[in-house]
Amino acid sequence: MITIVKNVEIYAPESLGLKQVVLIGDKIEGIYDNITIPENFVKINVIEGEGKYLFPGFIDAHVHLLGGGGEGGFSTRTPEIQLSNIIVGGTTTVVGCLGTDSVCRDMKALIAKAYALEEEGITTYVYTGSYEIPVKSVTESIKSDIMLINKIIGVGEVALSDHRSSQPSYEEFLRLTSQARVAGLLSGKAGIVHVHMGDGERRLEFLYRMLEDTEIPIKQIVPTHINRSIDLFKSGVEYAKRGGYLDLTTSSDPEHLEENEVKASKALKMLLEEGIPIEQIMFSSDGQGSLPRFDEKRQMVGLGIGEVRSLYREVKDAVQKDGVKLETALKTITSNVADALKLSNKGRIGPGKDADLVLVNKEDLSIYTVIAKGKEVVFGDRVLVKGTFEN
Template identity: 55%
Template sequence: MITVIKNGYVYSPSYLGKKDILILGDKIEGLYDNLDLSNIPLKVKVIDAKENLVTPGLIDSHVHIIGGGGEGGFSTRTPEIQLSQIIEGGITTVVGCLGMDGICRSMEALLAKARGLEEEGITTYIYTGSYSIPVDNITGSPKSDIVLIDKVIGIGEIALSDHRSSQPNYDDFMKICAEGRSGGLISGKPGIIHVHIGNEKKGIEYIFKVFKDTNIPINQIIPTHMGRNKELFNSAIEFMKKGGIIDLTASSDPNHIEKEQVKASKALKIIIDKGLNIEQVHFSSDGQGSLPIFNDKGQYVGLGIGTVKALYGEIKDCVKSENIELEKALKVVTSNVAKHLKMKHKGSLEKNKDADILILDKNNLDILSVFSKGTQLMKDKKILRKGTFES
């Protein structure tokens, strides 16, 4: 199929001006100033962007695609995600992960769900593991999962500085980092160690120590939830100054927000104002993850749920509330993620990249249309494709 998106103002995510985008099958054939369709001998589907904004599809690098939670008992297990939720969030690529519960939820189930979502129309990857060390895996070790299973791109989300973690010692954590590093080198994948950071005072102490004690590159470990509180966010700033990459969580249930949480959009504004490199920043949604609240005694008192739609919500807040340029805001959910996670066909609107494309309303930035690998999944805010068991 040949499709042309015409009359849109294109953000690649860098702003390119008004361009026509020619799509052949699932790939972008090229971007043109004013494409002459009479030169194309085959039937062409023309999408008029009507001078709205055209951007890459979003990459969400932390989604509990088979659900998460369970901190308040079995009834607090969050549900699996549905395809329509992902599409509504403007997301065309997800990285699935387990959370605290690696007992009632398995790596095999995570892999199956990822394959199912891909069959339904988006691109998927997964991390091997859960909060715990030793790392949950499929083939016998996290390193061999990375090497042998196509969808596994790293290890995570390993939990540190959290009362729900397995309380690993430093040597245990360092060895996991080494497994991710060597598995990534063998397979040509990123081998990322995706680390959940909780509220405990030691924060990312282990991560700083790994880079001090070993030759493992500083971009091998990406800590997430780095806006959880002000003290942790300050350590994120120091980590960035040393060259580290941080992940900021978009989901924050207003009824279950953590004390001193630094909102992702506000955090990005601070990072920009400090003159730091925004290419070292990711946003992710923590979609379908639980947002539990514990009192000072560590007792469970309430639960919210993360939503993938929060990811783009924070991008809108970057622009509308924090006055961040759209092309800068987009990088943290497109090109930055694609680069660091070695998704070579993702993250930007360029020749030979996957045709993962959004059309945004130029006035309010609402998502109007979603294309995933050249197929239109949303048109004028209406979902065109739902998951197999969605009504």
């Protein structure tokens, strides 16, 4: 199938100006200044892009595909995610992970869920492991998981500085990281170690020690939830000044942020003001994880579910409320994530790249159309493609 997006202003995520984009099947064939459609040619799907911006499909590197939570008992386990929950917010690529619970949820089920979502129309990857160290791998080791299982691109989310972690030793964490790095080198994958940061006093201690003690590059690790408290955030600023990645979590209740929590959009602005290069900053949603809700007295009154759509919400807030440039904010959910995870066909608009695109209205940045693998899956407020068991 051939699709042409006409007269659209492209952010690839860098601004390319007004162009015409041709898609053939699930790939971008080319970007042109002008294009003429021959009469009586094969059927072409034409999307009018006047008054619109065109972005790369968004990448969410932290989604609990099988659900998360459970720390309040079995009834607090969140359900599996559905396709529409992902694509409605413009996300076309996700990386699935386990969380606290690696007993009732396991890697085989996570991989199966990733394959199911892929069959339904988006691109999926997973991390091997969960909060705990040693990692419960699918094969005999982390290294062989990454090397031999196509879906697995790294390790995570491994928990540090958190009362729910397995309280690993520094040496255990170092061995895990070295296995992931070597496996990535041998397989051509990122071998990223995606680290859940809690709000414990040790904060980024293991990561700093690794930089002093070993030759492992700082960008082998992506610490996430770095905006969960102001103290952790400040420690993250210093880490980023040494060249490290920072991953800001977007799922929160914007009206009732937890005490000391830093909203992702504001955290982005603060990092840029500190001189941190935008290429080191990423957003992820923690989608389908449990989200505590508090009243005005800070008493928990219920549980919500983290939303993948929060990923783009925070990008919009960064632009519309915090004054961050559009092409700068976009990089946190497109090219930066693709580069960190070595997803060479994702995160950018260009010839030969995957046809994952988001068309938005210029006036308010609201989503107009989402294209995944060359197929329109969202139009305005309507989800055009739903998961197998969705109503």
